[in-house]
Amino acid sequence: MSRPVMKRETIEESAIRLFATKGLARTTIKDIAGEAGVTEGALYRYYSGKxxxxxxxxxxxxxxxxxxxxxxxxxxxxxxxxxxxxxxxxxxxxxxxxxxxxxxxxxxxxxxxxxxxxxxxxxxxxxxxxxxxxxxxxxxxxxxxxxxxxxxxxxxxxxxxxxxxxxxxxxxxxxxxxxxxxxxxxxxxx
Structure with a gap:
């Protein structure tokens, strides 16, 4: 599996975990990036926003x-x-x-x-x-x-x-x- 695919999977798993525990409204891009161990910019490579x-x-x-x-x-x-x-x-x-x-x-x-x-x-x-x-x-x-x-x-x-x-x-x-x-x-x- 290539590194970008792994990074995207990590971001998505982190986002789901945070949305499930904190809720959609209280989860920020910064939270997701921190949980995934990536920069906020990495998220914007895959999605336009939260x-x-x-x-x-x-x-x-x-x-x-x-x-x-x-x-x-x-x-x-x-x-x-x-x-x-x-x-x-x-x-x-x-x-x-x-x-x-x-x-x-x-x-x-x-x-x-x-x-x-x-x-x-x-x-x-x-x-x-x-x-x-x-x-x-x-x-x-x-x-x-x-x-x-x-x-x-x-x-x-x-x-x-x-x-x-x-x-x-x-x-x-x-x-x-x-x-x-x-x-x-x-x-x-x-």
Whole structure:
């Protein structure tokens, strides 16, 4: 791997870590450069500023995350409950192994203009709405308000991870199964 690619990766990893811990608004170019061990000028070789960097990194990380989840969530070869359980396990595994990236995706989305986020097909809430709507249409779950139930699912799945991130909840290997059971009950399947 060439030195410029390594430098860019170091800058991007540092930026994600800082955006995930300090937030988008409180992270400066100087912070990112210091964390990455480069000059501020090195950042400007790759990005015009912090906002462009954050938006490009957000899109990249969100696309990687949603690709993993959607592969399981929309695999019609499996029954609904198995798809939901595997998607939840995928989300919890991603959080476990990519905590900064997960926090960056979850927390940074609120720092971008709303019109940018609403147009995304891969936005997690839109995916959840589509998943619930398709399940209702296929008769896999009882009729319900897909938007409301998608929001309830997202809360049930993500809130334990937020609580863990802030040291208020211990996650165990059983947590994804417990969350899945709660989600299935919420959807009237248990």
């Amino acid at each position: 906002e462009e960097m954050a938006w490009k990194l957000f899109n990249r990380e969100l696309d990687q995350f949603t690709h993993l989840v959607s592969e399981v969530l929309f695999d019609d070869r499996m029954p609904f409950d198995l798809r939901l359980g595997l998607a939840i396990q995928t989300i919890y595994d991603y959080y476990t192994y990519n905590g900064d990236q997960f926090a960056f995706i979850l927390l940074t989305q609120h720092g971008f203009p709303e019109d940018k986020l609403l147009s995304r097909e891969t936005e997690p809430m839109a995916m959840a709405e589509r998943f619930v709507g398709q399940a209702v249409g296929a008769g896999e779950i009882p009729p319900c308000d897909a938007d409301l139930h998608a929001g309830l699912l997202m809360g049930a799945i993500l809130q334990p991870l937020v609580l863990h991130r802030y040291g208020k909840l211990e996650l165990t290997s059983e947590t994804p199964a417990l969350v899945t059971a709660s989600c299935l009950r919420m959807l009237g399947l248990c």
